Amino acid sequence: MSFISRFTMRWFILPLLMLISVTVSAQQPWREGEMQVRVYPVNAEDYAIIRQLGLNADECDGFLRCYLTPSELAAVNAFGIPAETEIPDLNQWSASFGPRGVPSGYYTVAELNEIADSLALNFPDICTLHELGMATGFNVLKALKISDNSATDENEAEVLFDGGIHGDEVGGPENMIRFARDLCLGYGTDEQITSLVNNREIWVYYCVNPYGRENMTRYNANGVDINRDGGYMWNAEGNSPSAFSQPETKVYRNLLCSNQFVIHCSYHSGTEFISYPWSYRASPTPDNEIHDFLASEYAAHSGYTNIPYEQGYTGMYAINGSTKDFGYGALGVISWSVEISVSKQPAASQIVPYYLKNRESMLTMTDYAGWGLEGVITDALTGEPLPATLYIEDYFPFASDPEVGDYHKFLLPGYYNLRVEANGYATRTFSQVMIPETGSAILNVSMTPSTAQFARRMITCQIPNNNFNDEGNTPAATGSPDNVRYSLGRMGYAVLDMGTPVVDGEGNDIIVYENDATPEGYFLYAGQTMDGPWELLGNATGNHEFDLLASGLPDARYIKIKDDGDGQSQVADAGFDLDAVEGIIRIPPADSTGFIEGYVMSVELGEAVAGATVSCGQRTTMSDEYGFFILEADTGRVEICASYPFAFMYGCDSVTVTPSDTLTNNIEVRIMEATLMEPAAQGQYFIYPVPAGDYFIIAATTAGSREILNYKLYSSTGIKVSSGRLINQETTVVTKNLPKGIYLLNISNGIKSWPAKVLLR
Ligand SMILES: [Zn+2]
Structure with missing residues (x-):
């Protein structure tokens, strides 16, 4: 068929197809007459036609696996795109699995729930069962949270693993429930698992579409593909009538929105592939380097000899409304799907081997979730945790936990600029925050009140x-x-x-x-x-x-x-x-003024701070040589803050001022870890931990070079307290006998030197 005739035919067939309404029967798990068909698109135009026909398809190795009604198959045939039927009647096929719903050897939904219940019952300290909501087909959706003190939300990076969104892809839930069981059984005996359970919050959402599993269909009971019903760049695919139209999709969305997952892996089958955002468009995400690195690590730690990983749009069939595009696009989660086996229903003897191919990678991703940058965001006045939005470079923004204030972002080693915004607080920015080669940098952020409120x-x-x-x-x-x-x-x-x-x-x-x-x-x-x-x-x-x-x-x-x-x-x-x-946030105007006086006191140094800037509203002053200040202030509840830029000290108090009266209030200032990392980030070396305790380590980023580096450490009054040479570009400086406070560090190669401030505490 020539290009011209095919083009003409497209204009002829498309309006016809629009007239054929999609009939979804609530009684049948698949659409009337639906078939599983291998379609072999030859070129980009074939792909475009399949997209335009709105066909439900999964990319497999060398073909598209499509789920087609007879009229849809007729359209594919009419365009001359080769097609081969795999399962001629999916409703008949799904009925052949009988009341268990799944091939023998696989867990039923009821059995998956029983295992989840027993894990929560037998490991109450580390495993909590969450009922997330009702699904179609009268199923309760459940997820396990596995962590030390699993019933409480702690300052720990969160990860999410889910399976079974397509009910006929039976391997996902099998992997999920085995992973949950391994985490519970391995806690206290397996060193790696114990450490991860102690330091992470691991969510296992083991069966996202129970109706689909009970009836061997990719759809829910309303005939909708949940992995096309997601609301981020939703585009009416997979029989989805509107964004987040289904109970399963709403529950999924709410689980992601109410937690702060760093990494999210969703399990499918039909091919072997790791597919990361975007799935809906060809241009790479701003986080592409991070997705690609983590996917490469997943592949490297897996038991697959050469599992490919790529952006979904280019590596797989392009789709809108996927879970990964929602997780990443709306919430900044590193989110992807893993296709674990070529067969959607492999022999039961393959269940454990496929799980074992993924187990180490799942543990590795759980570990990586806590790498990069993390910290706690609090109100500078009350110390209460805050929900904030973090913008790091041009990566997609993500949120801190409103209950605990903690945030976590996987970043590759290097230097990063970031901005922290929260409703009712002034925006804070940080430049050149250093991310180490391994583990995480900690940046705790305190925010001072303002009247900002913006879409988050x-x-x-x-x-x-x-x-x-x-x-x-x-x-x-x-x-x-x-x-x-x-x-x-x-x-x-x-x-x-x-x-x-x-x-x-x-x-x-x-x-x-x-x-x-x-x-x-x-x-x-x-x-x-x-x-x-x-x-x-x-x-x-x-x-x-x-x-x-x-x-x-x-x-x-x-x-x-x-x-x-x-x-x-x-x-x-x-x-x-x-x-x-x-x-718009409204603050009532003040009608008169009073005064606030007191000392600016350093918490870490235990002494008053001279030359600190003290501010209240629009008014500012400076503390004198004794650290004393007096400042006029509006009456009512006001906030007074002091800062001392040299040592990155900062503190605020909320006080009540009465007309013409003078209130005595000392302001405590603390050294912020955040800003101390800034000078250290400017050299060709890094220092950790920050702040330092009994020792700190200096390591050059040019490790392996033969350049000779010397360091000198001075007290804040300029007295040299330690010096030495970096051996193999690294050294440990013992500081346990030095008084706490701020020290000046100088690293030199004889030609150039790099200064930094180091806080000991
Ligand atoms: Zn799938």
Whole structure:
């Protein structure tokens, strides 16, 4: 068939197919007459046709495994794309497994649940069973959390493993339940497992689609493919009627949103492949280097001789609405799927071998989740943990845990700039934070109150039929206005999580920023849940303020914004260009003033600090030679802060000032670990741990070179306390007899020197 005739036929067949409605029967696990078919696309145009026909397909080695109704198969045949039926009647085939639902030798859903129950019962200290919600087919969705003190959320990196989203791919849940059992049984005896259970929070979501497993189908009981129903760049594939339309997808989304997973592996079968984002578009993610490195480590630690790993769009069949694109795109999780076996139903004798091929890799990923950068984010006044959003370089942003304040991000060794934003707090930035070769750097961040409130993450988005002429930069719509925008696409929409509810107050409450020379139109809605209901706040063009009163809601945490449909769809910046959404926080004005006096005291040094900057609102002063200050302040509850940049000391207090009165209040300042890492990052060496205790190690990043390096350590008053030479570019400086405080370190190669500050405590 020539290109011309095929092209003409496409225009003829597509409208016909649109008339054939997709019939999904609630009684049958597969669609009426559905077949499993091997389709052999020859070139890119064949792939484009299959995409355009909206066929449900999985990439396999050398062919596409498609799930087709007779009319869909007829369309494939009409285009002349070779096809070969594997299972002629999937409903008949699934019925052949009888009441157990799975081939003999595999666990049924009931058996998986029994094992999970028994693990939680027998290992109560390290294994907690979570009921996540109801699935279709009257199944309760359950996940195991395995960690020391598993019932509480601790400052530990979290990982997620899941299986069985496609019920007919039977290996995933088998791997999951064996992994959970190995973690429980190995705790206290196996050194590696004990350490990981103690230092990580491991979630095992062992059967994502129980109806699918009970009935040997890739769909849930509503006939929807859960791995196409995800809301990030959703595009109506896999019979999905709308983004996050299914109970299984909502539960999955809520599990990811309410935890802070660093790494997420989702298990499939049908081929052997590790497929990372994006699945919906060809351009690589900003985190591509991280995905690629971790996938290479997964492959290297696995029992597969040469399992390929690649971006899903290019290495596998392109799909929209996948779990990995949601995990990464909406939440910044390093998220991917692992295809563990060529056969979707391998012989039962292969269950354990396939598990063992993945076991070491799963442990390795669990370990890596705690590498890179981590820390705790707290309120500078109260010390309470905070939900914050972290932006590291141009990687996709991610969140800290609202309960514990901890955050974790896998990073390759090097130097990184980052920004921390939280609603009700002033933004903080850090430059050149050093990530070591192994393990993690710790950067604890304290935040001071302000009136900032901005959208924190984009949960759902759709650009109809995709628009690869635009970069799809969803994080651009989060955080404060910065003239970087996310284009909604023509007729596209997005649901944004404001992080904290916007409260209806006097006047307008929400500001939408486009900050663009060519303002475009949109509709804005407010809701109290991610799924609505959505109340219209109004429509506008360009920057505009909205009053929440129009919605009738007292407060709203979620915002839905929809393009008005003007303009072209397949161009750069199509649709409304969203820079930021702000929620207005109101602080009542002060009507009179009083005074605050006291000393700035260093917690670590135990003495007053001269020359510190003290500020309260717009007013500032400096502490005198005795560390004493006096400052005029607004009355009422105010915050007073002191900082001493030389030693990176910082502290704040919240106090109540009464009119014309003078309040005595000393301000304690602490040395922030965060900023101490900055000078150390500028040399060609690194220092750890920071802060140091009985010793610290200096290691040059040019290890192996023959350059001779010497170091000298001085006290803060300039007295040399230690010196020596780096041997093999490394040395350990013993400091246990030195008083705590700040020291100046100088490393030199005789020509050039690198200074750094080291805190001992
Ligand atoms: Zn699958």
